[in-house]
Amino acid sequence: GLLLVTLLVSHMLLTKEGVTSMPICPNGSVNCQLTLEELFDRAVKLATYIHFLSSEIFNEFEERYAQGRGFIAKAVNSCHTASLTTPEDKEQAQQIHHEDLLNLILGVLRSWNDPLVHLASEVQRIKEAPETILWKAVEIEEQNKRLLEGMEKIVGRVQSGEVENEIYTPWDGLPSLQLADEDSRLFAFYNLLHCLRRDSHKIDNYLKVLKCRLIHDNNC
């Protein structure tokens, strides 16, 4: 059932993507481009989808490999994106300037580019990794790139001044995903998936806040 929902959602999104390539221009418009609202709509949908996948993959992994190992206690304070100071509650999220928040989102997305590529390949080596985990890893990587593209478009539209330098935090966790010791290696995966779930939720949440703020004037 869940898989079905997943497929349905992905199908929906893919269809949506298909539409992106040939936007319907209103008659007489010179700039045939999507409105900011449409851009946000799509970004939110995509972010929601990515987070959905991240949650699923994390849950599946935890259920299968992390039972009773106390990973959660070790996973504290070890996300590579932790150095990016992001809003931690509603007030902060509402107070931060929207351009800054957008740049933060970009930063987080960029920071995940690299680890997601490695995740998608390294996850294949996990012993008896189920197909559901494998395809989700690949799907998340692809969708993350799409979202990054979309966000760059939004930032380009919203940004008043110069675009900031590309902020992102590097990831050096690849060796840990290749550790010989199974317990350590599984923990490295656990931690990465845990952080992925967190960051994807952040992005989804920030985008929803931004959409309500910029498009609906805080009245969603």
Add this chain to the structure above:
Amino acid sequence: MKQRFISSAQIILQLALTTVGLTGQTYPGKPKIIRCRSLEKETFSCWWKPGSDGGLPNNYTLFYSKDSEEKIYECPDYLTSGPNSCYFDKNHTNPWTTYIITVMATNEIGSNSSDPQHVDITSIVQPDAPVNLSLETNTSANMSYLWAKWSPPPLADASSNLLVYHYELRLKPEEKEEWETVSVGMQTHYEVSSRQAGVKYVVQVRCMLDLGEWSEWSSERSIQIPKERLPPEKPTIIKCRSPEKETFTCWWKPATDGGLLTNHTLLYSKEGEEKVYECPDYKTAGPNSCYFDKKHTSFWTIYNITVRATNEMGSNVSDPHYVDVTYIVQPDPPVNITLELKKSIKRKPYLVLTWSPPPLADVRSGWLTLEYELRLKPEEGEEWETIFVGQQTQCKMFSLNPGKRYIVQIHCKPDHHGLWSEWSPEMYIEIPTDFRVKDMVVWIIVGVLSSLICLIMSWIMIMKGYRMMAFILPPVPGPKIKGIDTHLLETGKSEELLSALGCHGFPPTSDCEELLIEYLEVEDSEDQQLMPSHETPSKNTKIILKETDSDSGRGSCDSPSLLPVKCRESRGLPSTLQTQDVRAKEKKGGKGSWETQCTASEQKMLPCNSESLKSCTWLAAQLPGNQAAMFAYHSTVEAFRITLNTTNVNTSPVLVGNEENRQSLYPIAETVYDDLEKMSEMEYSKTDQTTVQVRQNQQNDKSPFLNPKLMDYVEVHKVRQDEEPTLLLKHKENSGKTKKSTVPGTSKEYTKVSTVVDHHILVLLPDQRTQNTPVSQEPVAETSQNPQDSQPEKSTGYSTTAPSDSRGDTGGSDYMDPSSFMPSFK
């Protein structure tokens, strides 16, 4: 010796008394010595149970003897130990002697003695239970002690206090069944160590002399061992919850406190910070809880929470609880739920549910997104129907059972993580029943009316009797085949024979086309004047005629009254409208304008002319997709079209009168030139006709409209001096100049004028013979060979064609089968 004596004496006594017993009053029953007991080895008592008293007052006497003496003594003291007992005091008790005791019951009639009891004092010793048990607890150095004290059993004789008892003590927690027994020794106190704190214990003691039996257990005493002075046990964190994704609260279960005052402290550290904080607010969320306000709540951060329980003896810490507030959001139930019953256009009621998010949840900022789920069931139902509605705050419910009361509840959940809220309070809604009742009433009325009609009908049937039967079921004429060419039959060339019988091939040959025109009157006058010639035009006809009468050409779609009809027609028969317009044009100008118009409109596939373009465009938009298919048909029957183009079909008034259904076809058939549907209709019309009028616009030079072959049979008469001359086709039987001409019977001359309709048309009748070309192929074969068909046969032909006509009229061109109209073109 002595025993023997006694027993023999008893036997004698019994024998003697048995005789006396016959009077009803007997000697007493045998008493029984129950027990003898010594409390302290120095005195003892014996008790007996009396036998039956024999109906008379009895005296009991206890005798005893000592094994060392022959002498028999009587009980020294009947009183001290109660009724039916004997107490032997110290003076009468010798521990070294065995006593032989007998009890004798005596009344007026006689006496009876118990069995003798041998008593050894040492073996019957059993003291009373100890008394004055008291319990104390003592706690020292984290150990709990239980201190029990008691007194030895009291004795009647104070001098015997020097006796030494052994004691035993047993105890158990109050709620348990099993006793724990402790041998105490000779002291009258005991200390039970390491008892469980906080448990209530029950204690009993008993005692025993150095010989004999244990006494009964003393009466119970119980005592609560006080809770010990221990550090508290581990508290447990039960759960943490955030109701609105802004603050959160954690609850814990306090540790067992050992009777001492215990303080609980919640400590937490946040991911990324070394520092350990204490709970900011213990009060807001009630006892044993900690409330984290907005300032203290961070998201995407793991809180490591512990609860420490402390008392004066020490402290204990719960297991750590790791919480990311993002995942523990559980909102309150939705509020402001309204249920509203609305009626759809079809008057079916449906339910509109609306609700608001819980007041705490700030969904406007986008920080929290809620999803809703509702459930409902009939009040008496068992199973809920659950419907997930996503982020909407309203929902419409259709197909609810009328007359039932429904219970509705809603709950909500954050979009990704978190838990469903509680269900909202139950809401009730009753779906009214009256809609169904109304329906029922309608159906009942319909039923009553129809049964009435049936009654009347059957009554009429009975009244009219036979005539009615004849009317409904006319006699079926036998088939007659005349005019088959015997020569052809003999030669056995089936193909030729078949072609003689009719045209079976497809596409039809020119012969078939010729067959189409049986009686032709070619005329170029105003069409509408053809119409009044029919004496009994149907309603449909009238409408269309009026339209065509008005020379505006508006007869198509503009007229609101006609719109439905037109639209229906236009779906199936786009060309009908077209030709009507055309005709109007023709009448107006009389010039060859309609040809271009027709082609133009045909290409457009819009059955309209310019004047009605607007409405027709609308119509065209509604044309179903089968139009293309329809036109495909057109192309296949190009040949027919040519023929038909030139024909206007009219039915002779006489025949028309029989079949009203047919009449509606006239205007259509008259004008159709490219529609299959109409062709089929026309074919029927024509086959039934005795007269066929062919209208020809002479000023139209288009050759397809005049089949050259047709012209062969046409005699043109100038009937009027109008600019539009009327052509009268005096033509012979269709087969007259074809191969079928070999059939002698078919060659006919049609010179008889049946009617002169108005002043434009001559209706020709063949000489008392009509061409009857029924639908199906075989009848065609028959009739084409047999023109002298009788009238009844013709009428059968009508009835068979009529249904097809009506079908064609209403059903559009969807189901046209070319083969079905084939034969009629012969």
